[in-house]
Amino acid sequence: MLKGMEFPEFEKWVQSSGFRPAQALMLWKCLYGNNSWAHSHDELTGLNKDFRKMLCGNAEIKALSVKDIITAADGTRKILFTLKDGLVIETVVIPCSRGRTTVCVSSQVGCAMNCQFCYTGRMGLRRHLITAEIVEQAVFARRLFSSEFGSITNVVFMGMGEPLQNIDNVMKAVAILIDEQGLHFSPRKVTVSTSGLVPQIRRFLRESNCSLAVSLNATTDEVRNQIMPINRRYNLGLLLETLREEVDRKHKYIVLFEYVMLAGVNDSMEDARRLIELVRGIPCKINLISFNPHHGSIFMPTSEEKMIEFRNVLAEAGCIVFLRLSRGNDQMAACGQLGELGETQSLLRAPAMFRMASFGI
Numbered sequence: 001m002l003k004g005m006e007f008p009e010f011e012k013w014v015q016s017s018g019f020r021p022a023q024a025l026m027l028w029k030c031l032y033g034n035n036s037w038a039h040s041h042d043e044l045t046g047l048n049k050d051f052r053k054m055l056c057g058n059a060e061i062k063a064l065s066v067k068d069i070i071t072a073a074d075g076t077r078k079i080l081f082t083l084k085d086g087l088v089i090e091t092v093v094i095p096c097s098r099g100r101t102t103v104c105v106s107s108q109v110g111c112a113m114n115c116q117f118c119y120t121g122r123m124g125l126r127r128h129l130i131t132a133e134i135v136e137q138a139v140f141a142r143r144l145f146s147s148e149f150g151s152i153t154n155v156v157f158m159g160m161g162e163p164l165q166n167i168d169n170v171m172k173a174v175a176i177l178i179d180e181q182g183l184h185f186s187p188r189k190v191t192v193s194t195s196g197l198v199p200q201i202r203r204f205l206r207e208s209n210c211s212l213a214v215s216l217n218a219t220t221d222e223v224r225n226q227i228m229p230i231n232r233r234y235n236l237g238l239l240l241e242t243l244r245e246e247v248d249r250k251h252k253y254i255v256l257f258e259y260v261m262l263a264g265v266n267d268s269m270e271d272a273r274r275l276i277e278l279v280r281g282i283p284c285k286i287n288l289i290s291f292n293p294h295h296g297s298i299f300m301p302t303s304e305e306k307m308i309e310f311r312n313v314l315a316e317a318g319c320i321v322f323l324r325l326s327r328g329n330d331q332m333a334a335c336g337q338l339g340e341l342g343e344t345q346s347l348l349r350a351p352a353m354f355r356m357a358s359f360g361i
């Protein structure tokens with residue numbers, strides 16, 4: 001599977017098959033270079049005949065097949081891909097008027113983390129994606145949409161799955177995405193998101209210069225334990241202390257905190273003030289995200305006025321904070337909405353405070 005190899009390994013494989021390194025580079029550019037993005041042997045143009053013949057017999061180029069493309073009212077596209085074993089993953093392409101287009105890639109089929117506000121979490125984990133399946137989502141985004149949207153500039157690992165639970169394949173994919181002779185995404189424009197797997201966060205920050213987004217979503221362990229079960233293993237104190245330590249070792253590095261706002265659960269002004277204290281000393285930006293309700297969800301979105309009030313408290317304390325409007329909501333292409341219908345992972349029993357917040361009972 002050619003797209004599963006970083007360039008040094010790729011070059012070694014070409015050489016061990018009896019061909020020169022220069023041919024490895026030409027092939028690499030066919031797969032990842034501008035306006036080429038080959039995904040069949042027929043599209044490998046400009047290579048010598050023997051080399052192409054060897055590739056036809058020994059190399060797989062394509063890991064994904066497009067099953068469907070759904071367009072939301074705001075132009076966001078959700079691409080459904082079928083994998084070789086018949087499972088389906090989802091990738092979202094989000095055009096932005098400021099000349100920046102983002103592709104949101106999946107890293108697993110389903111997810112084991114069971115965050116209570118997330119639709120994907122309900123699927124449970126089916127399997128990790130291999131490196132080629134991750135990389136090819138970005139290649140496809142460029143291949144399908146570059147002429148319509150212009151350059152696809154950003155990659156976020158915020159599709160299906162917890163990327164850091166599949167860290168080996170994700171680290172390899174990230175290295176391929178930022179390779180200067182290929183896809184050449186800027187490292188700071190490739191963002192890997194996590195629900196808070198502490199040992200893997202340490203590894204990621206030590207081995208990669210790409211951006212990290214941490215899904216925080218609560219300001220007390222009591223609430224976070226309920227909405228993000230991973231907090232029972234790695235609590236807020238440990239998570240934030242690890243970030244403080246690791247970011248301190250890096251040069252001009254900023255962590256992105258994601259905070260999905262759930263009415264009556266994590267959106268009080270006390271939460272805002274606690275959040276300021278929690279992130280103190282960590283160079284960061286905070287995204288306040290409006291919750292996208294979905295079938296079976298017990299949560300309600302915070303009102304826009306309250307989100308603005310919350311944002312203002314943070315901004316007045318000197319935090320860099322943004323409100324993130326939902327994109328692609330009408331076609332279930334928004335954050336936390338990816339996955340197939342059907343439930344295999346159950347919701348936790350909601351404590352009384354959430355039931356009161358969500359349903360007003």
Ligand code: SF4
Pocket residue numbers: 111112113114115118119120121122159160161162194195336
């Ligand atoms: S929010 Fe992310 S980590 Fe949590 S269940 Fe959904 S996909 Fe998994």
